[in-house]
Amino acid sequence: MTGGKLPMAEHLYHEPVMVRETLTLLLTDPDGIYLDGTLGGGGHAAAILSGLREGKLIGFDRDPDAIAACRGAFGEELARGERSRVELVHGSYVLACSREDLRGRVQGILLDLGVSSHQLDEPSRGFSYRFDAPLDLRFGGDSSDEPSAAELLASLDEQEIADILYRYGEERSSRHIARAIVTARRHAPIRTTGQLRAIVERCVHPRQRTDALSRVFQALRIAVNRELEELETFLSCVPTLLCRGGRIVVITYHSLEDRIVKHALREMAGKGQSRQPPLLHVLTPKPLRPQPEEVARNRRSRSAKLRAAERI
Structure with missing residues (x-):
């Protein structure tokens, strides 16, 4: 070469x-x-x-x-x-x-x-809100020992979720989004990127949706992969x-x-x-x-x- x-x-x-x-x-x-x-x-x-x-x-x-x-x-x-x-x-x-x-x-x-x-453009990896896929976000995928993003959102309390979104995504609506996630999971587990996207979009102004989604997915990816x-x-x-x-x-x-x-x-x-x-x-x-x-x-x-x- x-x-x-x-x-x-x-x-x-x-x-x-x-x-x-x-x-x-x-x-x-x-x-x-x-x-x-x-x-x-x-x-x-x-x-x-x-x-x-x-x-x-x-x-x-x-x-x-x-x-x-x-x-x-x-x-x-x-x-x-x-x-x-x-x-x-x-x-x-x-x-x-x-x-x-x-x-x-x-x-x-x-x-x-x-x-x-590749990670962003491969729908099955769940790294991007552009595709509806399993909410994974682990670099190692199924071979990883870390919990997936879906498992993380299922296990953390509202304050812990808000802290992740604010600390790793610098998301100003972190508390509002965390509250909406906890409310939504009482009715059904949040297992896909599409479900999470819908929750975030309901929490922010339409003009802020793209930036908010980018920050939320970044925050979860950073947390999942440490x-x-x-x-x-x-x-x-x-x-x-x-x-x-x-x-x-x-x-x-x-x-x-x-x-x-x-x-x-x-x-x-x-x-x-x-x-x-x-x-x-x-x-x-x-x-x-x-x-x-x-x-x-x-x-x-x-x-x-x-x-x-x-x-x-």
Whole structure:
């Protein structure tokens, strides 16, 4: 795989964001070990692999669909067996923190956070309010140990639901929507995205429905998958994974993620409230944003922010 050509499956699965900016900041040693914590369809991974010589790429994803897509996209490289430069791991990127073989040896780490186009566009996954489907929202689907969004809404009380919608979705009508959910489930279990959509739409002004639905589904997805907790856990172990001069690049898509990444990098650079000895040097004092032509080509890139740091 040369010249940065993306796997054919990638265009069907998910278009990677800010690839050029990512490679410029991430690739510093063609013989190093690189981690892609959020494989998706393998677009970023393919671009990283195209810049390696004797290096290795280890890709993680909780979504079995992503792993299956990457097994197909990287089939030729994987067929090399022990000589393969690619390793696929079906699981969270947090698993890297417990791998002794990676401690102090990783040259680059990429996290492209959020949800993939495939997850949003595949009706059966239940990630989007655009389709009526089982209300799941788990990255791992049926193979996941976490409760689905439907199970979460069935088990939490009104205050807990409101807290999730406000904390993870910054939804101003969180209490009203939570009350409506609890009222509705007394009559019938909320098992589908269509049921939840109808409840939310009854709670907000018609002009606010699209934004409210996006915030509610985002909040439930983050809660179900424990996305922010996993991000915080992983960022705390980044200095133990990176070798000296190794880099981390993180692409976020909403303020909750970006705030966590910004503060964690500042803390590890010795510029936070704790004033700990610096472990990282921040390479992006302000986050990089997609170029206008990329946003025009891929609307889902418009909210992306890229931050990077280097181990010292």
